[in-house]
Amino acid sequence: MPKLPFEYIIRKPITRKAMETDPRWGCIPERRTVEQLLRYGIVNIDKPSGPTSHQVSDYVQKILMIKKSGHSGTLDPKVTGVLPIALGSATKVVHGLLTAGKEYIALMHLHQEIPMEQLQKAFSTFTGKIMQLPPVKSAVKRVLREREVYYLELLEMEGKDVLFRVGCEAGTYIRKLIFDMGKELGCGAHMAELRRTKAGPFDESTLFTLQDLRDAYHYATKEGNETLFRKVVLPMESAVAHLPKVWIFDATVESLCHGTDLKVPGISRVDDQIEEGNRVAILTLKGELVCMGTARMPTKNMLKDRGAAVTVDRVLMEPGTYRQKEKAENAP
CATH class of the missing domain: 2.30.130.10 (PUA domain)
Structure with missing residues (x-):
């Protein structure tokens, strides 16, 4: 399976000067209390289709009864998948995710059937550095921008429907990528469905639903069982793993x-x-x-x-x- 660029990097720490840490101050992240995690935690929510990313972030605030939360990488209402949401004082940590690579599974609907070889050629054309004009309905100024597509992997093709995986630089518009590929193919295409599967170090392995979060909070605060809560609410340090x-x-x-x-x-x-x-x-x-x-x-x-x-x-x-x-x- 292809990887995002940072996933290929294996870093090794080098000691400049060894010294012990005083156990009286601070706390190992994994040993934070529930209350501390509500201030210095992050949740990887499986965004459902329908609500905006801001609405999902608001839902998280209400479930956990906290005053502040912040998400990384806005997803359109119909898009599902990985949506990291930082809690309380950890909201600044999402800044470290904004420029991290993203991965999506997309369903592209072609406007007419084409040979698979022609599609694979288009995938090769759109892998690497590309120029992209943001869609009309976007939060950024509509100027031509360079973005990098790290990989395009064909998963399934049935008639006019094409399921593929794409790894790309932050700020790449998949809807526009599909439109441009359709234009290159000469048949036209549009995005039928989209799911984000990676946002920096977060992937589907740590994904939980809003209901999971609600249950985890209830068990931790009402029944004293923190097991699920500690799986759902991660230390904010997980957001800088990359x-x-x-x-x-x-x-x-x-x-x-x-x-x-x-x-x-x-x-x-x-x-x-x-x-x-x-x-x-x-x-x-x-x-x-x-x-x-x-x-x-x-x-x-x-x-x-x-x-x-x-x-x-x-x-x-x-x-x-x-x-x-x-x-x-x-x-x-």
């Missing part, structure tokens, strides 16, 4: 919670293969997501240089989670 990571010392955490950029001396471990300009996630030694930002140097420099390593732009951890040391260094 990003390269930097682990920092306890003494560095507090300053980053206030938006300070990460300096090299504050780094304990760092993933290999980080390049300048990469989007990165910054974690505590317990694996908690502190913030996200943009790498200002590659891995090799983070291991030996000084200076600013990451420009921080999204802070997830609340200040005070880690007690500030007497010498609040961004550098032990």
Whole structure:
């Protein structure tokens, strides 16, 4: 089965300076309480056909009785499938998913039958870099944009109906892709059905319905059984599984919670293969997501240089989670 680009990357953390983490501060993400997960959790909802993505996000708020939630990658009302929804203070984490690759299963209806060989040729033509004009009814300005289609896989063809899998860059319009393929084929085509099967690190393996969420919340809060809840509501860190990571010392955490950029001396471990300009996630030694930002140097420099390593732009951890040391260094 084809994969999205990030799924081919195997990263290995490299230790710059080993240090123990103080058990008095913070919490291993998997050990968060139900109340903490309602603030720092994310759910992968199987969006039903009918409601908008915003409506589904509102349903999640009402079910969990929380004041804030945020979804990643809006799906049209009739589209189903993977819709990650962040809870409470975790809403900023969806920013890390916005540019992540997506995968869909689409049903294309051709306006006349064509040979399979001709269809496969069109699939090859539309794999790779393509130019796309957003549809008239879209939330973005209608200007020609370059997008990348990572793969197009034919699953089934019966008469004028074609079922296929597509992996693509964020911001690719599948309805428009199908229209353009129909034009290329000379027969015309339109999208009959669409289901999203991947959004960054989220796929159908962690997918749950709104009813599942309702049941999980009831069992956890009314009956004291958290088993289903912990399967449905994941730690927010699962939303950055696709990003390269930097682990920092306890003494560095507090300053980053206030938006300070990460300096090299504050780094304990760092993933290999980080390049300048990469989007990165910054974690505590317990694996908690502190913030996200943009790498200002590659891995090799983070291991030996000084200076600013990451420009921080999204802070997830609340200040005070880690007690500030007497010498609040961004550098032990």
